[in-house]
Amino acid sequence: MATTTQAQPILSALPPASGRAGFGGTLASEFTKIRSVRSTYWTLLVLLVVSVGIGAAITGGTAASWSHMAPSDRASFDPTQASVAGLFYLGQLVIVVFGAMTLTAEYSTGMIRTSLTAMPRRTVVYAAKATIFAIVALVVTFVAAFISFFLGQLLLSSTHDTATLSQPNVLRAVVGSALYVTLCGLFAFAVGAIVRHTAGTITAVIGVLFVVPILAHLLPQSWYQDVDRWLPDAAGRALSVTVGPPPGHLFSAWNQFAVFAVYTAVLLVVGAVLFLKRDA
């Protein structure tokens, strides 16, 4: 039976406080949060398996059918883009889910109320969350990109049409794919801050990244070319090309990336303002 003797017998004294609770502690807290739930590991494992697996399937399949391929197809084959295609087409989907959930899961579980009680300075919480997500996403997408690239070149070795990082644009394509996918995740994080609902966020982001480009293709060609360079996903398509001339209607690779980065930055700011202003 619990009695009064149980109250407060074992708490040690706290060290004296100086300064105020800020970004550092909250960053550590957000890292604890992200590493202490299984869904993080599952999601990131799926990202790696899908990215590397699809890349391997494309490169391996190409190597197997290389002898039957038309010379024109061989000439236009892009060994770098093929090896990282899994990452920037399907890894993108996984990171969107991961990025969306980073904030929306706090709302669906109610944890946000506990989090904001522990750290009521909301800008700090928002920035720490975005930072930890970005770091984790960068690490995983870089790992996925380089594993995909090297495994893909290994599988393509029989074709003698392989890429090395020192060739023009190859490093840009590998690094750019990782950066692009990370940016997709941050884009989803920001939409999550605005929508505050997991399913709604994922639907909206998939719509913008996958469905809008398909719809854009239905436009008359000249309109499409004007519109396409303003679509977020054009960044991925521009960055990953290493063989042949880049798509003429797009900006240069990094400028195309900048377009997407600006969209994401704007959404991150809108998300931050709403996170700050709305009742939790």
Place this chain on the structure above:
Amino acid sequence: MIEVRGLVKQYGAKIAVNDLSFDVEPGHVTGFLGPNGAGKTTTMRLILGLDYPDAGTSLIHGKRYAGLAYPMREVGALIDAKAVHGGRSAYNHLLCLAQTNNLPKRRVGEVLELVGLTDVARKRTRGFSLGMSQRLGIAGTLLGDPAVLMFDEPVNGLDPEGILWIRNLMKALAAEGRTVFVSSHLMSEMENTADHLIVIGRGSLLADCTMEEFIARSSGQTVRVRTPQPDLLAKAVSEAIPDAKRAGVATAATAGAATAGAATARPTATTEADGSLTVHGLTAAQVGDLAFDHGVRLHELTVVRASLEAAFMELTADSVEYRAGEGPAEQPAPVSEGAI
């Protein structure tokens, strides 16, 4: 010390908190009472800055909650015990809270031991009962050794042993000089715990007083009399002048029209099954004087104190937000039965 001044919060057309002002003082347990939907949780959310008020301020140690240097070192607040990520272990849940305020890791193990969750520290909280979740939430509030503690309905889901445990914990925390502010919709829970009461109904303050005052001001107080001449006394009582001093239950009650009406009604005496008389509307002294004046012999004269539950029901009768059925607007204060 919590200071709430003129707090107003509206959700759409519904006013959840209406010009609420009160202080919560250190050194005792302050019960925050009101029927379901009275605005207790909203008030606590406003104090913590989870929601923004439409008007008014709430300060803790003279500062807004978000302005506190280390919020968890000054305030431990538990609003919703289920507001956790079910996939995270109890230990990691508390660790991520502690880290935001740069609190040492060892405190996590200590508070887990204090609330009796050491054995399940590494278990994911998804499998926790509501009682275990409450204990985890309370552990979180104690991480920063705060001078102010706020609990919203903390005994929900606790078994009798757990309820006793938290009562003792709250009393012990208050005895150490801390400010303990605890909400409940059940007066019976507060009866043995709280020293001070803040009662709200429909977002407005109904009473802000000590527990003693609250009982004393209640009109539910009755006097039990045994006499060999009950008819004589009953007649004398029914002809007596009602006590003006006792009119009006709580001075703070603005919405207490029904209770005020009841208090100014003529005194009544009811014959009980065991032959005793139950007198409403007069004090024991007045009944004694009345008996003396009329030459009635008394064998027993007892003050029957209103239970806190009865006083609370009476006070909040008008402001109950959700009521079953189409019952009468007036809630009885059942000290004795059939008083007509």
